[in-house]
Amino acid sequence: MFNYPRREKLALLPTPIHKLEKLSKLLGGPEIYLKRDDVTGSVVGGNKIRKLEFVMADAIDKGYDTVITCGGIQSNHCRATAFVAAKLGFDCHVVLKKFDTPIIEANLFLDKLAGADIHYIDHDKYDNNLEEILKELQDKLAKEGKKAYIIPTGASFGIGNFGYLKAAEEISEQCKQKDITFHYIVTPIGSGGTYTGLSLGKKLYLPETKIVGVNVCDDREYFVKKIKKIWKESFAFMDVEIPLVDEDINIIDGYGGIGYAKSTQEELKFITDIARLEGIVFDPVYTGKALFGLVDQIKKGNFKKGEKVLFIHTGGIFGIFPKKDMFQFEK
Numbered sequence: 001m002f003n004y005p006r007r008e009k010l011a012l013l014p015t016p017i018h019k020l021e022k023l024s025k026l027l028g029g030p031e032i033y034l035k036r037d038d039v040t041g042s043v044v045g046g047n048k049i050r051k052l053e054f055v056m057a058d059a060i061d062k063g064y065d066t067v068i069t070c071g072g073i074q075s076n077h078c079r080a081t082a083f084v085a086a087k088l089g090f091d092c093h094v095v096l097k098k099f100d101t102p103i104i105e106a107n108l109f110l111d112k113l114a115g116a117d118i119h120y121i122d123h124d125k126y127d128n129n130l131e132e133i134l135k136e137l138q139d140k141l142a143k144e145g146k147k148a149y150i151i152p153t154g155a156s157f158g159i160g161n162f163g164y165l166k167a168a169e170e171i172s173e174q175c176k177q178k179d180i181t182f183h184y185i186v187t188p189i190g191s192g193g194t195y196t197g198l199s200l201g202k203k204l205y206l207p208e209t210k211i212v213g214v215n216v217c218d219d220r221e222y223f224v225k226k227i228k229k230i231w232k233e234s235f236a237f238m239d240v241e242i243p244l245v246d247e248d249i250n251i252i253d254g255y256g257g258i259g260y261a262k263s264t265q266e267e268l269k270f271i272t273d274i275a276r277l278e279g280i281v282f283d284p285v286y287t288g289k290a291l292f293g294l295v296d297q298i299k300k301g302n303f304k305k306g307e308k309v310l311f312i313h314t315g316g317i318f319g320i321f322p323k324k325d326m327f328q329f330e331k
């Protein structure tokens, strides 16, 4: 069997899988199951912690003492990294893309709570010069005697992909225990690492399952390229090379709505309805949009009765708080 790179145990695993009984019944289509990666830990809940288990082991083994990472103001990934860094005794610098004066709340508040150094970068500069900004910060820290490891956006890169490769193995074991086969695994796509890891894992552990991504930003073409790139990066850490063809990449485009981290009333109403139907919070940036996409596709008949679909709840709960004033509750 294949050898994983070393991992630092940080997440509470395995996460449960359970059926969304009421939603499945309401739609009358496929059976919908949920993989609860929103409960991988408290403040470090969500999908990033699985990636960080491998990333931080790599950083420790290579003698780093500091991490630098980046994302939007309300980045779940930056928050997870800040807490993992605190736990492991690393300094943490987060580079955040800013539009207006940031409000210190939700994930950004938690970044501060965990003691991360925060660097706000104007959105234009961030979009055009991110790599240089990270490198400059790394050089500056080196002059202060710090050895800083750069974790790219969402930890979606070679070593980070192993988090969801391992999750695919975990799912295959749970399938055996439950004597169930999923026709589809559906996941949100934000920077591509979760999808890439699951797809690599599909080839090793879930031959009968199709991995489907719903992108919440950019477009299908962008992610096909990105997934191919980071897929290859993982080979540097593996003793096997797993081939990938375009047909392996299944992305349902068109559910990003009015833009990354922006919400429509329809999406917020959907999140409200699901919270009341199933007693589970989906976030407005990733899981709410992706589940909305899945439900819409089921209504269109693209997933069928008799099929079994596993949706990955990738977390992101804190992202709901900055939107609180936009929700229009009838009660």
Ligand SMILES: *Cc1c(COP(=O)(O)O)cnc(C)c1O
Pocket (backbone or CB within 6 Å): 046, 047, 048, 076, 077, 154, 156, 188, 189, 190, 191, 192, 193, 194, 195, 283, 286, 287, 314, 315, 316, 317
């Ligand atoms: C980062 C994130 C995603 C997207 O995962 P990628 O691996 O970046 O594609 C999905 N859901 C939540 C809650 C996230 O924080």
